[in-house]
Amino acid sequence: MKLRPTSILAITIPALLWLTFACSSVRSLHPAAAPTPYVILKLDDAWFENDLVHPGWTQVLDYLNAKNIVATIGIVGERMQDGSPDYYAWLQAQDARGHEVWNHGWCHCKPVVEGQEVREFLGTSYTHQLRSLQKTQALLLDKTGLRMTTFGAPYNAVDTNTARALAELPELTEWLYAPNNIVTTKARYPRIPALNLEQPVHVPNPDSLIAAWEQYQHEPLIVLQGHPRSWVADASRMEDFKRIIQFLEAKKVRFITPRQYRELMR
């Protein structure tokens, strides 16, 4: 018997409908696994020294670029204001790869106010803090054309003047490690002290991160801080950083930048 085209449709459409129903029923019996966290690599202290991008930074970014993993680059204005064209071209190239350059203050210094050693964004005036933010924003724009949208303070040391100063810069919408006790309209990126790239500071520590992972693996967003300049002091440090990245890859985390995260959450 020869089937007419209309007969073929009459048989196949119900069959397809049944198959669709059957497949969705099977799926519902096996709910999708909980989503893996987004991870921001908060890398601090990029500046121009010895006429170079520091080898700690080039090694880390080359490694991440080979894996198509995005990170963030915290710059300090005063320490890169005399950078070479190659230095700025390197920052532009990282931006083009999807990494995010962010404002890590102007001096990264410890000023003395009324005889007391303070921090650039803790214990200094509103005006001082505002100028620091503005100078680094303006410098990067002038040298590279890049507009930063994220801030994170040196030493993560801030006070209420920081929130006031940040409020004057609407283009800075994201605040890395903003403390919960300071009122701000900026998007906060949380700090989990027990879960980090380094332990102690400057020393990548896979054992410490893996030990803390169990407890925090269901967080929606994890911000991991590190200092690539310190990771070439000893070859084992860079290897340990790579072990951490390999661990996170195995956990199928989703690497992201604050700017990308903001777009996602809109």
Ligand SMILES: [Zn+2]
């Ligand atoms: Zn720093």
